[in-house]
């Protein structure tokens with residue numbers, strides 16, 4: 001999908017403890033189970049539509065305005081070529097030239113992009129931050145302060161206001177950290193960089209279309225190093241598709257102090273992907289003795305009352321209410337918290353597919369609404385596997401006949417399934433948790 005939004009700091013790539021369908025593995029910043037990648041990823045699946053290189057053109061106007069860094073001697077030439085491609089997609093020359101005036105290749109952006117997968121966190125460390133007492137308290141204050149507009153948004157889009165507030169809290173700490181990078185400069189730098197240039201060039205063209213539409217002047221279009229913008233960190237393509245002007249001034253302003261348009265845009269986005277008002281994202285549950293861990297699979301959905309017949313109950317010991325069909329999710333395997341997750345879980349995944357992010361949003365929303373902290377313990381003695389260790393695990397699994405269909409260091413559904421199969425072969429509960437203990441067992 002080309003509509004994914006981007007968080008400012010954090011992306012986690014925490015995969016499901018349960019096997020899941022293809023979207024996670026397809027994600028360019030795929031779910032990595034039991035770890036969280038800070039400084040977030042960018043690309044959305046399918047977003048990297050190839051943009052075909054146009055023949056070289058040399059419009060003189062752009063040339064003088066570009067400061068080409070010595071570290072990227074080709075940047076100015078690339079920008080001249082790109083100008084022709086942008087104009088071919090409907091950007092006017094005047095808007096283009098104003099947008100790129102004074103920009104330069106930004107090595108700090110490339111540094112962030114290259115280093116982002118180095119930082120990993122476990123889900124419990126992530127959740128400690130995502131739903132910290134401070135973030136919960138600030139969320140309650142933010143909700144109270146903007147109660148009127150959030151009520152209006154909830155009524156108009158049918159998205160629970162606590163969820164919108166929680167996304168705001170995770171994406172920008174309620175508007176405190178929206179990112180101050182020049183979006184045109186960041187995206188041009190990333191598009192020039194060879195690694196994911198098609199995706200970023202598409203974003204850059206979308207950013208120019210926003211300027212063309214007049215929602216914001218060029219230098220006020222700020223965001224994260226990867227081009228995620230405003231209170232809830234929309235990437236430009238998502239902005240073009242989903243951003244709304246709720247204030248009625250003719251501008252979709254997601255950057256300014258007033259969060260109204262940004263929060264409405266977020267609700268519009270969730271609404272578009274099928275949010276069900278009043279349905280939980282998930283509910284913490286306790287599992288019975290002898291629970292069949294293989295049934296903790298996103299593909300395996302039942303009504304909570306049916307799960308209750310199997311002994312899966314709320315933390316109060318009572319059946320979870322029948323909000324809709326749900327699957328059991330074990331983000332840290334059998335030793336961690338378990339959740340029944342509903343269709344709304346998949347809607348939050350449209351913002352970010354990482355389980356840690358989705359649980360972080362959902363749980364923060366619950367806490368802002370006055371709900372209890374997660375009650376179960378996490379395996380806090382575990383640490384996140386490094387990228388090399390994840391690759392090593394995949395190599396060892398594949399070598400023992402549990403084919404992970406690739407050694408990419410990403411713990412997606414195929415690797416989780418291989419872990420389950422290995423666990424079964426050695427008489428362990430097949431919870432699919434790709435832990436250090438499993439790696440040691442494989443060694």
Ligand SMILES: [Ca+2]
Nearest residue numbers: 245247249251
């Ligand atoms: Ca507006």
